[in-house]
Amino acid sequence: MRFADRVVIVTGGGGSGLGGALVRRFAAEGAAVVVADLDQEAADQAAADVQQQGGRALAVRTDVRSDDDVRVMADAAKATYGRIDVLVNNAFTSNPASILDTRIEDWNRDIDVVLTGAFRCSQQVLPTMIEQRHGVIISVSSVNAHTHVGAAAYSAAKAGVEALTRNLAVEFAPFGIRANALVPGTFRTDVWKERQKIVPDLLDRISTWYPLGQVGEPDDIASAALFLASDEASFITGSLLPVDGGLLAGNPLFARDVHPENHR
Numbered sequence: 001m002r003f004a005d006r007v008v009i010v011t012g013g014g015g016s017g018l019g020g021a022l023v024r025r026f027a028a029e030g031a032a033v034v035v036a037d038l039d040q041e042a043a044d045q046a047a048a049d050v051q052q053q054g055g056r057a058l059a060v061r062t063d064v065r066s067d068d069d070v071r072v073m074a075d076a077a078k079a080t081y082g083r084i085d086v087l088v089n090n091a092f093t094s095n096p097a098s099i100l101d102t103r104i105e106d107w108n109r110d111i112d113v114v115l116t117g118a119f120r121c122s123q124q125v126l127p128t129m130i131e132q133r134h135g136v137i138i139s140v141s142s143v144n145a146h147t148h149v150g151a152a153a154y155s156a157a158k159a160g161v162e163a164l165t166r167n168l169a170v171e172f173a174p175f176g177i178r179a180n181a182l183v184p185g186t187f188r189t190d191v192w193k194e195r196q197k198i199v200p201d202l203l204d205r206i207s208t209w210y211p212l213g214q215v216g217e218p219d220d221i222a223s224a225a226l227f228l229a230s231d232e233a234s235f236i237t238g239s240l241l242p243v244d245g246g247l248l249a250g251n252p253l254f255a256r257d258v259h260p261e262n263h264r
């Protein structure tokens with residue numbers, strides 16, 4: 001039980017994808033989990049699922065775009081469980097339109113949820129973490145921060161999240177606080193459902209771009225997050241950890257065309 005007596009906040013924790021896996025896995029390792037999500041029903045369900053398994057969880061309806069909501073989220077965690085050890089910035093929105101078609105309100109929304117939301121949540125939990133002389137902030141970034149996949153506002157926001165991570169890491173290291181970012185590739189989650197209606201074998205097609213030959217499963221991210229949040233990672237801060245099946249390491253299709261003689 002790596003997280004017995006630890007209190008973990010997961011934004012977007014009501015999600016059925018990575019958010020859900022993060023909540024489940026932290027709870028299974030003894031953490032009290034605050035499920036913070038815009039979707040009240042989803043947050044309630046995720047917390048109820050944890051409680052049904054004998055774990056501790058609290059649902060707090062939170063819009064990470066709202067200063068008040070985020071303050072209430074941090075206060076509720078502290079009031080209920082007495083401390084805040086881990087914050088996972090996971091909530092997101094992503095407008096897929098081309099840059100020419102992106103409306104300013106959609107651009108602003110993605111920046112507000114992904115980047116400013118991560119800043120807001122971090123700012124609200126830091127005083128407690130400083131007081132404790134202990135805390136870990138993990139932000140879920142994306143390969144979109146490193147390479148063109150579309151969704152410009154989301155991608156720019158994720159790149160900002162990585163810069164925020166480095167700032168958090170260095171400024172708050174003297175207080176025993178670590179900050180790291182996970183850089184996921186494609187994961188098998190509901191986010192792909194709409195596009196799968198148009199292209200049913202979408203994830204199989206995307207898989208061929210991955211050196212490991214498959215897309216990720218939500219538990220792959222949860223395993224990496226639990227490691228970064230644990231004391232086993234006590235000397236790791238300011239880092240970006242790709243959890244991407246090798247996508248950012250290189251493109252096997254490109255390499256095959258450059259070196260057809262090595263094609264196996």
Ligand SMILES: NC(=O)c1ccc[n+]([C@@H]2O[C@H](COP(=O)([O-])OP(=O)(O)OC[C@H]3O[C@@H](n4cnc5c(N)ncnc54)[C@H](O)[C@@H]3O)[C@@H](O)[C@H]2O)c1
Nearest residue numbers: 012015016017018019038063064090091092142186187191
């Ligand atoms: N799914 C992928 O293939 C993939 C790839 C790269 C990165 N990621 C990143 O992983 C994380 C999780 O993605 P997922 O697809 O597993 O989603 P998820 O299942 O974790 O769901 C995201 C949750 O965020 C919540 N949310 C949206 N706006 C919010 C707001 N303003 N305030 C609070 N909550 C809000 C939604 O209600 C939803 O429950 C995201 O940060 C995403 O950018 C996902």
